Amino acid sequence: MSAGDENTGNRAGAMAFLIRTTSFTADGRELVRSATIAKPQIRVGRSAECDIHLPDLAVTPDHARIERIDARRIAVRATGTLGFDVDGRPSQSAEIDSATGAELRFGGHRITVSRSDADEVVLSVQRTEAVSDAAEERDEHQVFSLAGTMIGKRPLAWAAVVLILLAFLAVPIASYLSRPREDTRNIYAVMKQRGPAKDVVLGDSSWSSGPLSKAHHGLEGKCESCHTQAFVSVRDSACKTCHTDVHDHARPERIAQARAEAGLGGRLLASVAHAFGKPGPGACVDCHREHEGAGPMQPTPQIFCADCHATLDSRLTDTKIGNASDFGTDHPQFRPLVMVQPGKHPRFERIALDRKPMDDSGLKFPHALHLSRTGGVARMAQRLGAEQGYGDALACKSCHTPTSDGVRFKPVDMETNCQACHSLGFETIGGVTRTLRHGQPDQVIADLRAFYRSTGPTVPIQLGGMARRRPGDYAQGKVYHAYFGAVAARPNGADAAIAAVFSKGGACYDCHTVTPPGVNSATGWTVLPVHQTMRYMQKGWFDHAAHKTEKCESCHATTTSTKATDLLLPDLKSCRECHGGEKSRSDVPSACALCHSYHMDEGAPWVSHVGSSAVGPEQKRKKPTAERAADLP
């Protein structure tokens, strides 16, 4: 400040304002201009006529008045509605002691009130805000890129990493390690603990690679039931905690011998699997794969069987089992267990169907005669149809009754299935027909002797064979006397009647093999015991219920069979009309497990109930309802 200014200040100090305006040059240098205004009142505003001219659009053209009240104090008063800030507080008017000082703010300008040594009121004016937002200092790299708008890549990455590692790794592992030790390792115990169970490992369901099969659904989320040890693959012992009665396919040493030597790739895979601690070949999980999706467990593919059975004879040189690798292309002929010698002590043998084996049950029965649509049997069926439920001729179901599960058929029973036509009645007393006892030759002989001893036969007994009968006259409960009239007239009729019953043309002889007295040192008449085979295929499984859309005759050649010893089983070729190998284009692609069970027992292979191939073709080959109903046994 120059000396002249000070002089002016001293003179006019009582009433003057000293205005100091600070501005900055482009290169940031500070410029201060001072002016003394010797007025008791000055104007503040944007208008150029104002004493303190603030080029600020936030300031009205005539914004405020500053007035001196006395030597020290000034009054600031807004002229319009827009006020100003005094020491940061919005205000319309204020009284300020210049000795104490204050800071006024008008828009983007600051006016500092102070007092000079010469008792002037000093108003220091300075622009504090830039002209515009754009004019403010900016980091070009920040504002032009997304860096100014986005959260940084690094914090984003760290947040994601920490979150994922916590949720999917740290929590499950910590929960696994801190789970209670008294783990029962049993599906039933585990399921009992469902609900607020204590031993649930938190978050490990996110590790599951897929849903468990239907049978193991109860173990969902109970990973540690099977994955008993960390970093140790599932062992057979885990399966056997529940599956206690699973037995092996064969003796372990036989299986080891039978297993094919792996090729180079196979050996490499095996060594890698071994290095990673996978259980050796033949482990439960080799065939029974889990986490393959909800629903039934996937059937075991045929390759698991073919691995050994395709070339079994080259390693198990003493085996009687033929090589098999694919049902459609490489499967031995069926070898049903047939009865080669009937009798009290029958002898069974497995004979391939190619050798046309005979199955001698001990019975005489021509299928063709019984199923013929013409002739005596058909007439008989027509007459008895209403009562017995026969049609125009006998059908398979007239005599063969399926078992309750529909898998196979009950043995044919004389009383239930034959007697409707083949009556053993010999006398009617008071409306009740007396019948010879089937299956008890001694009782038959005794009953006949008693018949002749008691009274002279006024009515001859009915015991003839079927050859000379007239249709309809000899149904159960009726007595036929054409033949035995002559017999009854003879003296000592009992022995003759007994011989007649057991001999050719007699009631027993027609169906049974009868040995007269004296043969094979027998003292009396003997009837060869009858055995009916319930299951010919002992090593495979056949379910009649699954084939009920087929007619019986499409597999069983009954209409041409004239002897009971004819084995009416369909052969391999017949089955292959519908069934082929697992990957074949046949109607029913069939893996080994459709008929065979690795863990073989009396029951069906487990897969036959759930395998999709068992359902699909049935739907595909559905016949009209009426036809199906007629076929049903």
Next chain:
Amino acid sequence: MATRASSTHTPRAKGETLHDGFLRHAGFRWAKIAGGLSLLLVVSYALIDITPRHNGGSWYGYTLGTIGVGLILWLTALGLRKRAMTTGRWSLKAWTSAHVYLGLSLIVIGTLHTGFQFGWNVHTLAYGLMMLVILSGLYGITVYTVLPRALSSNRSEMTQGQMLDALRAIDRQLHDAAQPLAQEDAALVRMSLDQDPFGGGLWRRLTGNHRDCVTTQAHRELRRATSTRPNLGNDPLEKVDALLDRKEAMLAQLRRHLRLRALLEIWLYVHVPATFALLAALTAHIVSVFFYW
């Protein structure tokens, strides 16, 4: 980028480099390698009979998984490699070319590794993140190919600093021109001056939608006043009006620039963090598989 500088057959002098983008590097060498690998894997997937069905837990699945994780780690290493700019056989360009094409082949490797079995689990999370990384990378390549031309034509020889300076100059003139205005009009101008040209958030940046721009609003309001009066040349409002016109044009250019840059940059905000998320999910995936082995 990605354009062959010359198709003439003049032989190159020793040491001379012809500009060749990383996509076309060495006659698409890495595209061929990655394509061949993918084809091989697709064919082998179809031919190799895995029972009961393909999944990550078969020998084939483990093989694919091992290839996949190795590839992912190598691809991530580009982040380190790019900091050392070198030329020659293992040049950064070759590396980037391989990064792009082998990264794309990871779609095939990863998908076949899953055996198309997906679920709400950490394994599918890792797969999803991998696909996110790959797809964001694919987006990145696309915008790098398409946008720089648009960016350069929009700049019309101006640098970013010049654009900002131009805006500042208009603002200064606006500020001066508005001094004589009445308070109401001055407030409108001040609204425009106080506007942050870089404001508006990510969505505005990416879409370029600035319909509620205050400069436009201020301009519209002032226009309403000036349109009914004759322009006599001495109305300060007319001057402000003209300046606001210029400011709007300048803002539009700046915003186009910002939008193009945002579109060019946004994929890295997905690609990089998702890569690290993928590495974490991959760790959880691998550890969990062997934990419940």
